[in-house]
Amino acid sequence: MSYKIADATDIPSLAEGTVLTGRFSKRAYRVEHLIGIGANGAVYLVTDDEAKRYALKVSAQASALAVECDRLRTMASISRDLNVSPDVVALDDVYFANAFWPVLVMTYIDGVALDEWMKTRENLQQFPMVLEQLVTMLTRLHDAGFAYCDVKPANFLIEKTSRRLTMIDFGGVTVIGQAVKEFTEPFDRAWWGFGSRKADVHYDLFAVCMLALHLLRPIPKHDLKRLATAHPRERRAYVTNQMSVPGPHLELLDRLSRVLTDACPSRDVLLMIQAYLRSIQSATPSYAHAGSVRSARRRWDSTDYGLLAAVIVFASSLVGILVVSR
Amino acid sequence: MREEPGIRQILLITDGCSNVGTDPVYVAQCARARGMTTSVIGILDEGSLGEQGRREAQNIAEAGGGICRLVQAHDLSQTMQMVTRQTMQLTLHHVVNAELRQLVGETSDGLPPETRTKVARFVETMTDEIELTIALVLDASASMQSKMAAVRESVRDLEFGLSARRGAYELIVVTYPGARGEAVDLVRQRDFAGGLADYIGSLRPSGNTPTGPALEAAMSELLRDRRMDALNDGRSGDVRNHVV
Numbered sequence: 001m002s003y004k005i006a007d008a009t010d011i012p013s014l015a016e017g018t019v020l021t022g023r024f025s026k027r028a029y030r031v032e033h034l035i036g037i038g039a040n041g042a043v044y045l046v047t048d049d050e051a052k053r054y055a056l057k058v059s060a061q062a063s064a065l066a067v068e069c070d071r072l073r074t075m076a077s078i079s080r081d082l083n084v085s086p087d088v089v090a091l092d093d094v095y096f097a098n099a100f101w102p103v104l105v106m107t108y109i110d111g112v113a114l115d116e117w118m119k120t121r122e123n124l125q126q127f128p129m130v131l132e133q134l135v136t137m138l139t140r141l142h143d144a145g146f147a148y149c150d151v152k153p154a155n156f157l158i159e160k161t162s163r164r165l166t167m168i169d170f171g172g173v174t175v176i177g178q179a180v181k182e183f184t185e186p187f188d189r190a191w192w193g194f195g196s197r198k199a200d201v202h203y204d205l206f207a208v209c210m211l212a213l214h215l216l217r218p219i220p221k222h223d224l225k226r227l228a229t230a231h232p233r234e235r236r237a238y239v240t241n242q243m244s245v246p247g248p249h250l251e252l253l254d255r256l257s258r259v260l261t262d263a264c265p266s267r268d269v270l271l272m273i274q275a276y277l278r279s280i281q282s283a284t285p286s287y288a289h290a291g292s293v294r295s296a297r298r299r300w301d302s303t304d305y306g307l308l309a310a311v312i313v314f315a316s317s318l319v320g321i322l323v324v325s326r
Numbered sequence: 327m328r329e330e331p332g333i334r335q336i337l338l339i340t341d342g343c344s345n346v347g348t349d350p351v352y353v354a355q356c357a358r359a360r361g362m363t364t365s366v367i368g369i370l371d372e373g374s375l376g377e378q379g380r381r382e383a384q385n386i387a388e389a390g391g392g393i394c395r396l397v398q399a400h401d402l403s404q405t406m407q408m409v410t411r412q413t414m415q416l417t418l419h420h421v422v423n424a425e426l427r428q429l430v431g432e433t434s435d436g437l438p439p440e441t442r443t444k445v446a447r448f449v450e451t452m453t454d455e456i457e458l459t460i461a462l463v464l465d466a467s468a469s470m471q472s473k474m475a476a477v478r479e480s481v482r483d484l485e486f487g488l489s490a491r492r493g494a495y496e497l498i499v500v501t502y503p504g505a506r507g508e509a510v511d512l513v514r515q516r517d518f519a520g521g522l523a524d525y526i527g528s529l530r531p532s533g534n535t536p537t538g539p540a541l542e543a544a545m546s547e548l549l550r551d552r553r554m555d556a557l558n559d560g561r562s563g564d565v566r567n568h569v570v
Contacts, residue, residue, distance in 0.1 A: 066446035
């Protein structure tokens, strides 16, 4: 009986061109390259003999991977119309580095991680729409009796062609009422002193609000580091303050800050975000057809007004200098 | 159906190598023979762990049937919960596999994926519901001084994680060396109303590193616990039969 449980970093890396054959399915996959390393496994881009692409997750924990596969199937069955998660191709074992390793083969989703995507200012302006898609997805999971739990930008992709938000990591999906399995401190309700670490609807909504906060008002690294050795009470005070500092998207943050403390149903959050979208649409004419991400073009928001004001001030002072020097 | 006895774990957190008393690897082996796993988290900050410390950490975990992780202090919270959870699953899989071998002559690793998913779901539920006792063995020797704030918040955080489970839990904290010249100090959660994190925050790390004696103290405390439970079970057995 082997007692060792390996970490994701303990999994031997797979070189390009390695051919892996499923122990049960007998299907062969060729390794192209590493996509990323997560909490419980490494994900590779692989191709089959018809050059069709798949995402293959290798884990050291067969049990965790089997549960993830189960959750992925659940998600597929409850959100087929939304098409927001990869499909399970197979749960299998492959042999390499002198051992059998459990793998989960999924359809490959070509996209950009949400945190990368948000780095562009133009994309950041579409954030309320992303938020709406995210809450819609989470609501489906909640209705089926699960909480997503590990809500963080790295766990979501913006698909390249449809530009739709897609969930990629299902390792943290937990039965509502059980303890959260996987969490990331900057998004964790218990860490911030706002409640327990039990998987429930509000746990996810809290993380959604934190995601909004991290994207709209990034928390400096040194602050996070300082808070790591602070009491949750102090962390809570810090967040409450961050949510109310004047600046762009204050209205959205203000609405979301109410979600942080009150366990309001996700549908209310959805309505809240829609109301916010409508309010900025009516305030700025160019928002008029902002129904979908695809139709969203260049739009003005308060950040742009601030920038515009800065440009005007700068330009007028420049004019002043020119006038004086003449 | 056999009564679930619950899970007992020892989790050692250290930044150095033992230098006084019994060999900790031997103690971990004894604990394992008595049905307890020992896992180790080595803190890497400031490099005081050294090659010797790393090897010892790995050897203790191996002898104790647990997991060894070497991390920076700021990853301690996450790591403590991950190690606790994974060690529980390890123990549960061990039990389930023993049953499976008897029933179908296969462990869950040899089962086809679909069947394995069912076993995994069962283990997941058990992980959340089974009674858990953890003896947290904390190195409070001089070199730990700068890491105690991180340890304090990690323990607070571990309690958040444990209290979110459906199953009951108990946390015992063994710090070494003891504050008043003893080899170890032992505190039970129920004996310390102010919260274990704040108790840890009040410690002033100093002295040498008697890891072996600290593990011994943790083991005998967990064994005492089990004997008490056996007595209680004996008494309440009839009642339970009627209720069920």
